[in-house]
Amino acid sequence: MPTVREHPETLNWVGKSIRRIEDPKFLRGRGNYIDDYSVPNMLEVAIVRSTEPHARIVSIDTSAAEALPGVAAVVTGAAAAEVTDPMPDFGPSPDKHVWRCLAVDKVRYVGEGVAAVAAESRAIAEDAADLVHVEYEPLPPVVDWHDALAEGAPLIHEALGSNVPFHRSFVFGDVEDDYAEADVVVSDVLYWGRSGGQPLETVGAVADYDLGSGMMTIHVNSLTFTSFLFMLAGTLKVPSNKLDMHPHPAGGSFGAKFWEVKTAAIAGMMSKVTGRPVKFMQDRLDNIANGDHHGSDRRYEVSLAALRDGTMLSMKVKVVDNYGAYIQFGVGHHGNSLAQAVGPYRMRSIAYDVTAVLTNKCQQGAYRGFGSEVGNWVLERMVDLMATELDMDPVEIRRKNFIQPDQFPYFIPTGNCYDSGNYEGVLDKTLELADYHGWRRRQAEMRAEGRLVGIGICTCQERSVFSATEFWFWFDQPVGVTSSPESVTLDIDAMGAVTATLYSNASWGNSPETMVAQFAGEELGVDPSEVNVVYAGSNQGLPATGPGGSRFTIMVSGAVEGAANRIKAKAAKIAAHLLEANEDDLEWIDGGFAVRGSPDRRKDLGEIALQAHLFKHSLPDEIDSGLEASFVHDHPYTTLPNADRTDLGVFYPFVGHASHVAVVEVDPDTGKVEFLDYTAVHDCGTCVNPRSVGGQVIGGTVQGLGSTLFEEFVYDGDGVLKTPSFAEYLLPSALDSPALKVGHQETPSPYTPYGIKGGGEAGRMMAPSAICAAIDDAVGIRVRRLPATPERVLDMIEAAED
Amino acid sequence: MNTSSHEISLTVNGRAVEATVESRLSLADFLRRELGLVGTHLGCEQGACGACTVLVDGRSVRSCIMLAVQADECELRTVESLAPGLAMHPLQDAFHKHQALQCGFCTPGMLLRCLELIEENPDITDEEAREGISSNSCRCTGYQYIVDAVVEAAEQMRQ
Missing domain, CATH: 1.10.150.120 ([2Fe-2S]-binding domain)
Incomplete structure (x- = not known):
């Protein structure tokens, strides 16, 4: 177990809704996004995308494209395979479903890259891409999960011998005993449709390969997992120490830029081929069709076992996940679900059977929740079903099963630890803020008028700070990688001004600079608005994992704390010398060191910094010039899974909680779902900047609303992508989005600095459950398939009438 | 590609601009690539998302689906005009x-x-x-x- 921390009672900056440090540049249109960055002599790339869902590439004629004035190179997949190795792939048996930056021999989904063109401008590159003629020999497409599993199904990857790259059955606890003891078992079949982050900025890269030095420099808006960049270097066939990635702010990610290195690989490859700097900026069609980051696409057979009094005992989950044509992260998305498999409830056991299938769709990546948002939805759907079965109030069945505040740290059957919580506290706050009982009364009146008004509630977990173990505990190897650090360097200059250096592309629309500045303010007694935050390139960088799994704020808080402690240790020596005091008699107070009991005898950090930088020979010999320190903060609480994987260990231990209440009205003529009210109360431990947390909750909720009501990457039965643009893939607008009532409860984590828990994926992890429960309540029939589009809601209303 | 060029004159953020542009050049690409006003962003390039919104003669316009030639004789405002100095708008x-x-x-x-x-x-x-x-x-x-x-x-x- 990690050390239980004592959190300071008074904080100067943590907990204040200060204005964000990163905002002025964005407000002025000076964000320096990747497409704003250009270098002299730069070529631009366009991709020739497959028009076929599944086909052999018979031939590619590039002659007309190459002849177009302004075209520097046209590179087919086969040619690319001569200068690059396959893409980094964390999935099972990557040699059996080889993934390359451009397709070789056959295409596996509509939109897959077949060739790349580099030209003097993007317009010329696109003109040339249109002139590339690809001859295909169509193969039968495999689109749905059941087609993929059918006897004699066409194979997406022949080398795999089937369309199932992974299947495993896990049992945590005495599932069969618990089912035997149960009075009631409810079961259902549920479908979660494919949606995705779809940030308004796509992915881009500017690569410059220097033939002289062999350096491959790539500017990107996606830079995480810096310890794994040797894998991208391998793809590009450059030595790992000759790859240097430089981050630019991402115009949103939501997971969709999590480890998006294909764009960098294509830019790097084209720079190597042409000997010139190259920009590749995806357009929206590239991003939707070929962005490698679609979300979960799952079919569940699930049952829940309980006693007649509503005590939930156990759950059986059988899930098939349609991963698309490749499986870059393996089934880590399901590890994520298992981090909070029993939700906030005292369930004793769970069986989890997962089958990953490959089909002719774009592959999955990450999307806010990384699969655990789906687990939350399935669990809450089943809790609602159990409540109906037992004729219990949906609030009371939840309350009855909550893990109690005195039971923490609490180990769930899968092995993960929940650090702290007060779920009833959140529930009570939610009911009050939502005026839940008032709405129940008003609902009765409105229903009496014939209106389809429904109220839904959910109580869900948000796990935060993944450990690297979740990516491999699915397999039988005894041990995989275990590191997922975050680093920072703090530098105090001679004037006492603070610069913080970050080592991943932390700026994704979260508030990394504000967080670091608030932590530096807290630790060093400086004003956060005066802290300068910069980003280092990977080549001179320290290990960093970047945002993802709601980890960044917690991890960087530990890094800042560690670096600040090192700075203070040196500063104390200097202050002791200057004050002619014993170091042990000094105390850190208000941004400087003072002699204990004599507050007037003090040296501020600025005075100490001036001495450290400029007065070497006034200081003791052993003190080097300068005042800076770095700190690599490793995951605070990871334990390894056991050999037979009946215990996955602790891998996602800082667990927040939230309760949402949605009040909706369904239009019986159109199937449209309108929000009459929406309440969200979150507990992510200590809020560093409450306004920012609120913004994440509201934005995440609206994304959850999109996944619930209309966002879906639709492939028809022939494998044709029917939603290739924002005209078909519908983002929620301001008019689709409710005005939220947001509340916070703060139950600190005992294991993190200040007691922070992650909150960045909140909202999307809860909204689908609350909204579906409200729709159920309004129309009298259960939502079983997402998105619950107006068309599907109309079908439900018709079914309810029959 | 067979494209023709046009001479346009317009006002951008209060300054007179004269340029020769290809007829197919979008206003967004003109602002970003020719004038270096990269504060105008491209999200979808089909007029759906509004990230490229600029003001043309005071009215909001999606600059990704307007051609630069159509801005001839117009007065444009981009985000760069909001706060030319230290103080923000x-x-x-x-x-x-x-x-x-x-x-x-x-x-x-x-x-x-x-x-x-x-x-x-x-x-x-x-x-x-x-x-x-x-x-x-x-x-x-x-x-x-x-x-x-x-x-x-x-x-x-x-x-």
Whole structure:
């Protein structure tokens, strides 16, 4: 177990809704996004995308494209395979479903890259891409999960011998005993449709390969997992120490830029081929069709076992996940679900059977929740079903099963630890803020008028700070990688001004600079608005994992704390010398060191910094010039899974909680779902900047609303992508989005600095459950398939009438 | 490709601009690539998301689906015009105060749309602001803090 921390009672900056440090540049249109960055002599790339869902590439004629004035190179997949190795792939048996930056021999989904063109401008590159003629020999497409599993199904990857790259059955606890003891078992079949982050900025890269030095420099808006960049270097066939990635702010990610290195690989490859700097900026069609980051696409057979009094005992989950044509992260998305498999409830056991299938769709990546948002939805759907079965109030069945505040740290059957919580506290706050009982009364009146008004509630977990173990505990190897650090360097200059250096592309629309500045303010007694935050390139960088799994704020808080402690240790020596005091008699107070009991005898950090930088020979010999320190903060609480994987260990231990209440009205003529009210109360431990947390909750909720009501990457039965643009893939607008009532409860984590828990994926992890429960309540029939589009809601209303 | 060129003259952020442009060049590409005004962002390039919104003769326009030649003789405003000096425009200040942005990518287009809304309706309400910004997608904020910022900025600008 990690050390239980004592959190300071008074904080100067943590907990204040200060204005964000990163905002002025964005407000002025000076964000320096990747497409704003250009270098002299730069070529631009366009991709020739497959028009076929599944086909052999018979031939590619590039002659007309190459002849177009302004075209520097046209590179087919086969040619690319001569200068690059396959893409980094964390999935099972990557040699059996080889993934390359451009397709070789056959295409596996509509939109897959077949060739790349580099030209003097993007317009010329696109003109040339249109002139590339690809001859295909169509193969039968495999689109749905059941087609993929059918006897004699066409194979997406022949080398795999089937369309199932992974299947495993896990049992945590005495599932069969618990089912035997149960009075009631409810079961259902549920479908979660494919949606995705779809940030308004796509992915881009500017690569410059220097033939002289062999350096491959790539500017990107996606830079995480810096310890794994040797894998991208391998793809590009450059030595790992000759790859240097430089981050630019991402115009949103939501997971969709999590480890998006294909764009960098294509830019790097084209720079190597042409000997010139190259920009590749995806357009929206590239991003939707070929962005490698679609979300979960799952079919569940699930049952829940309980006693007649509503005590939930156990759950059986059988899930098939349609991963698309490749499986870059393996089934880590399901590890994520298992981090909070029993939700906030005292369930004793769970069986989890997962089958990953490959089909002719774009592959999955990450999307806010990384699969655990789906687990939350399935669990809450089943809790609602159990409540109906037992004729219990949906609030009371939840309350009855909550893990109690005195039971923490609490180990769930899968092995993960929940650090702290007060779920009833959140529930009570939610009911009050939502005026839940008032709405129940008003609902009765409105229903009496014939209106389809429904109220839904959910109580869900948000796990935060993944450990690297979740990516491999699915397999039988005894041990995989275990590191997922975050680093920072703090530098105090001679004037006492603070610069913080970050080592991943932390700026994704979260508030990394504000967080670091608030932590530096807290630790060093400086004003956060005066802290300068910069980003280092990977080549001179320290290990960093970047945002993802709601980890960044917690991890960087530990890094800042560690670096600040090192700075203070040196500063104390200097202050002791200057004050002619014993170091042990000094105390850190208000941004400087003072002699204990004599507050007037003090040296501020600025005075100490001036001495450290400029007065070497006034200081003791052993003190080097300068005042800076770095700190690599490793995951605070990871334990390894056991050999037979009946215990996955602790891998996602800082667990927040939230309760949402949605009040909706369904239009019986159109199937449209309108929000009459929406309440969200979150507990992510200590809020560093409450306004920012609120913004994440509201934005995440609206994304959850999109996944619930209309966002879906639709492939028809022939494998044709029917939603290739924002005209078909519908983002929620301001008019689709409710005005939220947001509340916070703060139950600190005992294991993190200040007691922070992650909150960045909140909202999307809860909204689908609350909204579906409200729709159920309004129309009298259960939502079983997402998105619950107006068309599907109309079908439900018709079914309810029959 | 067979393209023709045209001479255009227009005003961009108060300065006269004369240029020769290909007929197929979008206004967004003209601003970003020819004039270096990269505050105008491209999200979807088909007029759906509104990230590329600029003001043409005071009206919001999606610059990704307007051609540069169509801007001949027009007066354009981009985000770069809002605060040429150190002080931010009251609308930018309200966005900052209310955290009405996260990743900042939709922000320039959103600011210009909001400026148009306030200029048309100085007493704008929450509901009117919400309806008004439904033209522009924001993937981060869920819109609520933007509504807060617009209403407060309108109040500031009335004074």
